[in-house]
Amino acid sequence: MGTKERQDRERQAVTASILGAARELFTAEGYQSVSIRKIAERIEYSPAAIYSYYTSKDDIFLALAAEGFHLLDDKVRGAMTTDDPLENVRGCWWAFYEFSQEQPAYFQLMFVDRSVPRITQQWEGFSFLQEMLAEAVNAIQRAIDAGAFPRALSPDTAMHMLWASLIGPAIVGVRHRLASGEDYDALARDVLNATIAGLQSGIATTFVSCKCLEEGIAGAPVPAGVRRHAS
Amino acid sequence: MGTKERQDRERQAVTASILGAARELFTAEGYQSVSIRKIAERIEYSPAAIYSYYTSKDDIFLALAAEGFHLLDDKVRGAMTTDDPLENVRGCWWAFYEFSQEQPAYFQLMFVDRSVPRITQQWEGFSFLQEMLAEAVNAIQRAIDAGAFPRALSPDTAMHMLWASLIGPAIVGVRHRLASGEDYDALARDVLNATIAGLQSGIATTFVSCKCLEEGIAGAPVPAGVRRHAS
C-alpha cells in the first residue's frame, strides 16, 4: 500500500514547515536571535520535536545555507551567458554582489552570521559549489584565451582575488557600514572594475619583483618563502 | 590622605585584571565561547562583581576593541613615513592587512565576531579613528598631488575602495577560508596591488560610461539613480 509513501510525505511536510519557519524567523530577526523554541512555537510543536527532524540548530543553518547557495548558483550561472568573455567574468562577480543585496538575509546567514565549515559531513550537499567555482575559473580562462587578460595570469589566482575583493563591498553593503547616503552599488562596481583593471594590467603576474616585495613596506620585510599566490 | 588615590588604584587594578582575563580568554576561545562566569572564575570573583566594573559583556568587548584599534592606529601610522606618496598609501593598507595576521585575535574581535556600532555612547573612545581615516585620505590626496593617481580621483572614494577590497583578504586570512597551502599574504598583496593599479588606470573616475553600466549585466539593469560612488 501507499502507507509508507504517505508517511514519507507527511514527514517531508513537517520538515518543510520547520525550514519555512526558520527561514522566516532568520530573515526577520537574524540567526543568533532565533531560538529552537521560537521555531517550535511558530509551527505549534514542542522544541524537542524538532530534534527528530534536524539533529541541531547547526543542521537547520546548513539546510538554509544550501538553499542560499543554490540561489546564488542560479544567479551566477545566469550571468555568464554573454558572448564577450570579459563581460562574463565581470557579470558573474557582479551577480555575486547583487545577490548579497537582493537576498541580504541569505547572504548574512551564509557569509556573516556563520559560515559553512569546509569539512563537514553535509559537505556533499554543497558539492555543486565546486562546479560553480570551476565555472568561474573557466570563464576567466576563456577571457585569457580571448586576450582580455594577460597570458601569464593564473585563472585560479584571479578567481581568488575577485572573491576576496568583492566579499568586502558585499558585507559592507548588507551591514550598512558606511555613513548614510553612501552608494554601496557604486562602491562595489568601482571595486570590481578596479580589480579587473588591475588583473588586466598584469600586476598579479609581475608583482614578484614589485617594489614593495623587494624592499618590504615601512620596515616590515616580507617573510622569506612568501613569493607568489599559489596557483 | 591618599586613601582615595589608593582606592582608585585598586579599582583600576581590578578593572585591568578583568580586561586581562577577558583578553586571554577571548584570544584562546573566541568572543562567543567566553562567558562572564569564566572571566569571573579566572579572577576569582563572583560573576556579579564584574557588573560593578563593566555594565555588560558588550562593554568589555568595546574596551578590548578600543585597545585593538589603538594597536591598528599605531601600526598604520608607522607605515606612512616614506618619502614616496604612493608607497605610503600602499604601505598603510598593507599594514592593515599585516595587523589582521599579526593580531588575529584582536582582528577577529573587531571585525568578525562583532563590530563597533557606529552610534554608541562610547564612540568618543574611538574618535581617534576618524583622525586615522583622515590621515589615510590625506595620504591618497598627496599621491594624487604627486601625480601617482589621476587628478579626477576622489580620495574618499579611493579610501572606501581600498578598505572594502582589503577587508576580504584579511578575513579570509584569519579564518583560513582557503584550501591548505594557499598563500594568504600573496593573495592580499595581489589584491592591494590590483586595486591600486585599478585606481591608477582611472577606472573609478570613468566607470560611469563603462559598458556594464550602460547595458546592465546579464539582464539585470542597474537601478536608475545609481551612478557614482558618493564622494
Added chain:
DNA sequence: AGCCGAACTAAACAGTGTTCGGACTTCAAA
C-alpha cells in the same frame, strides 16, 4: 561608637541548545 558608601556575593530570573523517559498513535504480523 555610629554610620555611610563601596565592594562583593548568593541566589534568582528568563532565556539558550539539547537530551531523556515516557505516552500515544499507527500498522503489520501472529
Added chain:
DNA sequence: TTTGAAGTCCGAACACTGTTTAGTTCGGCT
C-alpha cells in the same frame, strides 16, 4: 483480535548563558 514494533511527539530536565536584586561585609570618616 491481540501483540509488538516503529514512529512521533511532549514534559521535564540538564547545563549553560547574560543580567539583576537583596543582602552582607568592611574600611574610613565624623
